[in-house]
Amino acid sequence: MAYHGVHHVTAIAGSARGNLDFYTRVLGMRMVKKTVNFDDPGTYHFYYGDEAGQPGAILTFFPWADVAPGRVGVGETSETAFRVPAASLGFWTHRFVAEGVRHEAPETRFGETVIPFRDPDGMRLVLVAVPGAEAEAGWSGGDVPSEHAIRGFHGVTLMLDKAEPTAAILTDVLGFAETAREGSIIRLQAGDTPIGGVVDLRAVGGFLPGRPGGGSVHHVAFRASDDAAQAEMVRKLGQNHGVRATEQKDRDYFRSVYFREPGGVLFEIATDSPGFAVDEAPESLGQALKLPKFLEPHRERIEATLPDISPEKANA
Structure with a gap:
């Protein structure tokens, strides 16, 4: 079955080692792929997700050690939300306290209990209690017991001057439909997509624009089942909304096109295939540094340039 919804979210971080520690140890996510920024190979590109590395569960980072802090504002993703079992919120509250994670008290949004928190770079994140999520498999390779593990994304919040032009693309092109409103927030959902x-x-008309930097989201990628589905989305973008996408780019684990939606947020449409097991066995995901073919001849120089992320270099 073809699903719509978020494919992955890509953000900007500071310390590579600090980012790795927070997401794999504190949040217990799996390192699904360790590669480099294809356009800046002296920079890591980390992919965190669930055990299978499935679309809808992948948060990726470009870590730049000296990056200036970003600023949340109009034209960017203001929050990224994860799904956890409803009975696990107590576990996560205690874990945040023990690990010194900045977090807020539980609150209710759209009838769901959530805990807002921040990563070391200030990225705004949320845990959403999802009844029934305990029946889904959870990754247990980190420090978080599988019964409490994150079960992929719940979704994202986009901060916009006006919501309607963005909503039009999400509904007409990307497979979403409006399901609820709460205050100034419009909720859209992608059918029965599980994650x-x-x-x-x-x-938030009139608010300051966002500023890219540490803790900010670079782009949000949405799912296309295959190349044909992606091409149809691109056709609709141009024909119905006057928006042009880039040419398709091969990212090894998916094929992508990019466009700036009317509200200013950078969107990507990424294919579900071929997936992260195309160059590593499922049980070995994220263990080796993977490079695209065009960078493989430069592996020695790239490995010498990348920051040391070994455990003893915790402040690298």
Whole structure:
């Protein structure tokens, strides 16, 4: 079955070692792929996700050690939300306290209990209690017991000057439909997509624009089942909305096109295939540094340039 929804979210971090420690140890996510920024191979590109590395569960980072802090504002993703079993919120509250994670008290949004928190770079994150999520498999290779593990994305919140033009693309092109409104926030959902199926649009006319930097989201990628589905989305973008996408780019684990939606957020449409097991066995995902073919001849120089992320270099 073809699913719509969020494919992955890509953000900017500071310390590579600090980012790795927070997401794999504190949040217990799996390192699904360790590669480099194809356009800046002196920089890592980390992919964190669930055990299978499935679309809808992947949060990726470009870590730049000296990056200036970003600023949340209009034209960017203001929050990224993860799904956890409803009975696990107590576990996560205690874990945040023990690990010194900045977090807020539980609150209710759209009838769901959530805990807002921040990563070491200030990225705004949320845990959403999802009844029934305990029946889904959870990754247990980190420090978080599988019964409490993150079960992929709940969704993202976009901060916009006006919500309607963005909503039009999400509904007409990307497979979402409006399901609820709460205050200034419009909720859209991607049918019965099990993970990554929610986009909240927060209209804040007149607010300051976002500023890229540490802790900010670079782009949000949405799912296309294959090349044909992606091409149809691109056709609709141009024909119905006057928006042009880039040419298709091969990212080894998916094929992508990019466009700036009317509210200013950078969107990507990524294919579900071929997936992260195309160059590593499923049980070995994320263990070796993987390079695209065009960079493989430069492996020695690239490995010498990348930051040391070994455990004893915790402040690298």
